[in-house]
Amino acid sequence: MDEIRCPMCGKSNPADLEACQFCRARLKPLVVSPDSGAQEPLRPGVPPVRQITSHLEPTLPDWLQSLRHGEAGQPEESAEPQSRAADEAPEQPGEPEDIHAERSPEEGGSTPATDTDFQEWLASLRQQEEVEAVLPVEEEIPPQEWEGEARPVTSGEGLDWLEEMRAEAGKVEMVDEAQEEEEAAADLPEEVEEEPDWLRRIRSRQQTERLTQGEPAEWLEEHAADEAQAPVEEGFRRLQLASEESFELVGEDQPVGAGAADTIPPFIEGELSMAGEPTDWLAGVALTEKGQAAPTEEAMPEEGSLAQVELPSWLEAMRPLEAPRRGRPQVEAGQVEASGPLSGLRGVLPFEPGLFQTKKPSTPEFNLRVSENQSARAQALEELIKSEGVTQPLPARPIVTSQNLLRIAIFLVLSASIIWSIWRSGSAAPRPEFSPDAFAVGSLINRLSNLAPVLLAVDYEPALSAEMEAASAAVLDHLLLKGASLAIVSTVPTGPTQAERLLSEVVRRGNHSPAVASQHTNLGYIPGGAGGLQAFAQSPRQVTPFNVHGVSAWEGGIMQSIDSLDDFSLVVVITENPQTARAWIEQVKPNMGNTPLIMVVSAQAEPLVRPYYQAYPPQVQGLLTGLQGGVSYERLNARPGPAYRYWDAFSLGLAVSALLIVFGGATNAILAFVPIPKRLRPQGKA
Amino acid sequence: MDLADIDIAGSVGFVFILAFLLLCLVFAVLKRQQHAAELRDIPAFNRLIRALGLAVEAGKRLHFSIGQGGILGMPGGSAVIGLAVMERFARAASASDRPPLATSGEAALSILARDTLRGVHRTITATTPFDPQLSLLTGLTPFSYAAGVLPVILDEQASGHVFAGHFGSEVALLSDAAERTGGLTLAGSDNLTAQAVVYATTQEPLIGEELFAAGAYLKANPMHLASLRTQDIFRWGLVIILLGGSILKLAGLL
């Protein structure tokens, strides 16, 4: 009993079955030939047989028939291209060519009449310059429901069979090739004996091609070049009829039925269009987007060029420019598939799973066809994403800016005025008169007896040494003149050293005796700010038991009679910080009893200290403010000191500063209402 | 203890403190739903909040300088406020690539600043170790502290500078350098000299006791809002007392 191998599962089934008993796939094709009774389904391995398709002509649409009839009247033009094709076509193996070449009239191949039609059709095709087609691309034809072999159509495959068809016109090379194919087919392993002859010849030609490594025809190369240059209009699809013979996917000796053309499945048309293998009823037809036939005479392609099928731009962009290079499984060339729908074919992937070591397929490289604009945008987006994680360095600030120049100008003007004032000898600015404040301080110090204990607090920072020393030098000088015993203390870490420096300067300028200068005790630094002051006020011996040299401070000299702050004759505080001044007033004064408090403060602290001085009863008995107070006190004692020397430069500097502020303020006030050009706006105010 | 031993001033002070405390608690409990929208608008804080958002987006940091006043004494109040503001923004800036940087000019204050930042870091993220160099003691005297902060202002990629604490006139150097960088500069101090200086040098100065209202405006703590309302009430009380006393004195009754 005859058996039919199922094209899907590859299992044998009885020949009379319509569907496979294992997988229920159809065993027999759905195509019905009008000239035959029983149809045999196309079996794998069975080469297709050339059929006469002219009987399908009544089934064609009218417009198609008219096109065909129009081409029939051009036999001379078709002969010449055919001869040229015969001369130019090299030995190129191709399945359709082989198929057509091997089909003899006894096998149901083409008759001389159909050959003439074919030539005419081919000639008309060449005359159509407008007919262009896109070469079929590598695309797997998806598995269809019909019984037939679904094989991948590689690029150039349609061109190969076109070459062969042209060569067939001369029937010289093809005969040789046919002989070669028969010889090659004889070398095929036994597993392919059941293959159809046409398929066998296809395989042999492939083998020959591999051996000979034939070069593509020149006209094929030219066509490829033209194709690259030819503009592809979107939506315009034109078929290049590269075949001069019909091709029918039916079983052997099974002509196609008359009614088959009406029901030609779209997959067949699609496959044909991809492979460039039109049927004879498509011969000479150039399809436009509207389905109207393109003019034939004007669109006759040039010799050697192929009309290409135009794909939409989006589909065109998805075409990989290069074939995947990696990850292709290596398949033995000689291995013939024994089961499955590809049974009988050589060089295909095996059907049975597990033959290959399963591994993760490597990612194929695809270079998408993108335009320059698209690639630029993609690159910009990628850089934008990358830049998010990258710390952007700050731009370098320019050194020479208008702000820096203005600062330098202010500095130069102030420096010039002060230096000029110092350099110029003599005093230009009148000294201030005796102030009541200075007089009060002088009175308090004059009441001191010889060796009277005086607590001296040096609580200013080194930065304000200039002002504070100028303001307090006269007071210290007066104290030394009265022979007071000084106990030095400070709430500033640099205070003890500051006090020593001040004292040494006063001694040097005032020409005091060293013995007088040595009558002082440096109690050092009191930590804790206001809290420390309060603790010192309540128990000075406990808070500062030693002097800066580490020796007990309260056991020798005048200090041994001091138990609390009210035992001091006078307390003098020298500070620039208004809060330090307030801390002394608020924390220490309540523990001083009747001991007077003199404050020598900076000009910036005066507004906060003066209320204590002007209060009733006053909490501060004497107040000297800044350089002005120092000058006044020096004038009162008639002992010029540093304040006296600084007064000229100080007054000139103040005047120049005021002028700079007036001028600069007026200028900036005017500029505030003037719009600044964009290019001049400061960047980051640098 | 006899009545004569009672210190009048101390007793008045005790009553004052007690009343202040009770009023704070009353406002904190009863007015819990009130929010900062009812307060007087201070644009400095609005700009500061916006600068925080910009800093987070731009991947930059905020720089907090909490001054050189210690916690013992009057400057301690402004120092605590500076720490509270810094903590508030450190939490909000946790999403930024660069955490806030704190500088100070007093030893105890720098330790507290580091402790505050470490606590925020521990609360927010535990994946990366805390960088102790986020809190810097730049100097022990006012101008050496200012000299140490200047490189931080000019070199670090800070989009905003906040000077909140006890400063002296040296804050002019800091605010001038911060203005040069182009970022937001907000400065406030309890020192009158510093307030005068920042009024002339910064974009957003905090004058008077606006620095002490920072916590309420930045929603650091509900108790901040309650204490701010209490301050307002006592301020009015002081105004009435001062004016009334002056009038009575002029009238010869006092």
Next chain:
Amino acid sequence: MRGSLSPIIALLVGFIVLLGYLLPFPFLMEARQALLHWAMILAAVALIVGVMNLALAHWRKVATDQKGGIYSAVLLLSLLLTLGVVGYFGPTGSWSLWLFRYIQVPIESSLMAILTVALAYSAARMLRQRINMFSVLFLLTALVILLGTAPLFGIEVPGLHGPDGIREFLAQVPAVAGARGIILGVALGTIATGLRVLMGADRPYGR
């Protein structure tokens, strides 16, 4: 344990000091004294810790070769040198005074001088940054004080200079009054801040 003990200690100590200041109870006053002394000691220790922290931060900068490491190296060398000199000769020794007189004072005085330039520049640009009535009033007051403090190019302007001049009036009446008002507000703010610390609402000692 640590999280709940710190606020309790802070609250207790704060209330003892406050009450000891306000109420004349002997035990409170003695407790306040003792706590204040402890605070002073801690402040002094904190100063030493601060110096060590400063040195460590700069050492780390030098060791990791960060930007500005050379300046940190100079700072460390200066610190060691000063410690050595002052430790050996004492804070009032001749060499200690030499370092203070010829290095520290000039450096800090120079910074003060730069401050003068910065303030003059800021005052000149203030109207461009913020032009309103208060800015104009601010500038005018500053000008009056500047011009009235010392003779103007050797000339004492009547009404401006002298004990009866406008400068003295501005410095002793409006400025004092305004300063007093600000100080009252600052004092209220400080009280509020201190009470928040006592109540535990503000924890500057960390969490």
